Amino acid sequence: MDLLARAREMEAAGRSVLHLEVGEPDFPTPQPIIDAGILALRQLKTHYTPALGLAELRQSIADHYRHKFGIEISPKRVIVTPGASGALQLALSVLVDSGDNVLLTDPGYPCNRNMVKLLGADCTVVPVSAETHFQMYAAHIDQYWNENSVAAMVASPSNPTGTVIGQQELRGLIEAVSAAGGHLIVDEIYQGLVYSESDTTALSLSDDVFVINSFSKYFGMTGWRLGWMVVPEAYVDAIDRVAQNLFLAASTLAQYAALAAFEQETIEILQRRVAKFRERRDYLLPVLREMAFEIPVEPSGAFYIYADCSAITQDSFAWTRSLLEDEAVALTPGIDFGEHRASTHVRFAYTRPVDELERACCRIARYIK
Numbered sequence: 333m334d335l336l337a338r339a340r341e342m343e344a345a346g347r348s349v350l351h352l353e354v355g356e357p358d359f360p361t362p363q364p365i366i367d368a369g370i371l372a373l374r375q376l377k378t379h380y381t382p383a384l385g386l387a388e389l390r391q392s393i394a395d396h397y398r399h400k401f402g403i404e405i406s407p408k409r410v411i412v413t414p415g416a417s418g419a420l421q422l423a424l425s426v427l428v429d430s431g432d433n434v435l436l437t438d439p440g441y442p443c444n445r446n447m448v449k450l451l452g453a454d455c456t457v458v459p460v461s462a463e464t465h466f467q468m469y470a471a472h473i474d475q476y477w478n479e480n481s482v483a484a485m486v487a488s489p490s491n492p493t494g495t496v497i498g499q500q501e502l503r504g505l506i507e508a509v510s511a512a513g514g515h516l517i518v519d520e521i522y523q524g525l526v527y528s529e530s531d532t533t534a535l536s537l538s539d540d541v542f543v544i545n546s547f548s549k550y551f552g553m554t555g556w557r558l559g560w561m562v563v564p565e566a567y568v569d570a571i572d573r574v575a576q577n578l579f580l581a582a583s584t585l586a587q588y589a590a591l592a593a594f595e596q597e598t599i600e601i602l603q604r605r606v607a608k609f610r611e612r613r614d615y616l617l618p619v620l621r622e623m624a625f626e627i628p629v630e631p632s633g634a635f636y637i638y639a640d641c642s643a644i645t646q647d648s649f650a651w652t653r654s655l656l657e658d659e660a661v662a663l664t665p666g667i668d669f670g671e672h673r674a675s676t677h678v679r680f681a682y683t684r685p686v687d688e689l690e691r692a693c694c695r696i697a698r699y700i701k
């Protein structure tokens with residue numbers, strides 16, 4: 333955030349900053365979704381929806397799992413939320429009490445730790461590295477689970493590493509968490525943005541996981557603030573009550589707009605974007621490796637590359653700051669995602685077109701020289 337604020341200041345002073353730090357698609361929301369939103373407003377859909385979401389949207393999300401993954405999910409288990417952020421808060425609220433403990437990966441999505449702390453619980457940070465594709469495996473549960481642990485959280489594809497947890501490893505993780513008597517939260521917010529392996533869901537393996545998702549990333553709807561989660565049926569009532577108290581409901585307008593998200597016309601637009609993201613990743617990956625960044629595991633999803641910059645600097649925070657000042661390229665330093673080897677890592681977000689990535693890489697190469 334500091335870097336982003338500085339980048340904005342530099343832009344206001346007339347410098348052209350290249351943004352490789354932004355964690356949202358550069359593409360706008362697809363037109364069919366926008367049209368559905370405009371129609372909903374014209375039809376005066378301006379009142380609250382039920383706390384768990386519009387019945388039609390919950391059904392559309394359940395249908396989406398059938399079409400995409402061939403699995404049957406009861407729409408009763410689908411809960412529409414204000415972004416994945418709302419889903420994460422709801423899931424943690426029903427699973428975690430004060431004094432409990434939650435296992436999280438380091439590096440990982442930074443807000444999770446703070447949400448856990450807000451509930452008066454604490455986190456055990458599990459350092460993950462290339463050997464496990466920067467993911468939590470069953471062996472980590474054996475090593476890090478303690479008497480207060482109640483849940484573990486993973487994201488696949490992951491932010492910041494873009495790596496995916498294999499189905500076999502995920503099955504092992506689900507079994508290990510269940511054997512420990514806890515719950516697994518799997519954040520699938522980058523589902524759909526997967527380039528070099530098949531797209532999967534933890535729901536194909538178990539009905540007993542809390543699966544988080546969102547319209548933000550693949551569907552290009554960050555500003556609409558809409559997400560969902562699929563939960564074990566026994567938790568639906570409790571989540572309904574917490575949602576009524578915390579949010580009342582997700583945005584009505586966004587929910588009507590999202591009904592168009594699963595239409596063929598929209599999916600075709602989105603799949604063309606996936607091809608663009610893949611092109612960007614395929615451009616960036618070899619160029620960064622040539623520049624002495626080490627990327628030991630192929631980032632096969634999301635729009636991030638988490639690179640080891642230890643051959644260049646031992647202080648990625650200071651380095652990204654001076655890269656911004658000297659060459660006007662913004663990256664995210666590892667410290668944003670945890671502490672484990674954070675000072676020797678940076679995150680590149682390929683949420684800009686290839687020509688901008690090329691210009692950014694020229695500047696970075698010059699800066700390293």
Ligand SMILES: Cc1ncc(COP(=O)(O)O)c(C=O)c1O
Binds near residue numbers: 414521546
């Ligand atoms: C892993 C992960 N989970 C959740 C979120 C929150 O997304 P939103 O609330 O926009 O759906 C993000 C946003 O960057 C993310 O990277």
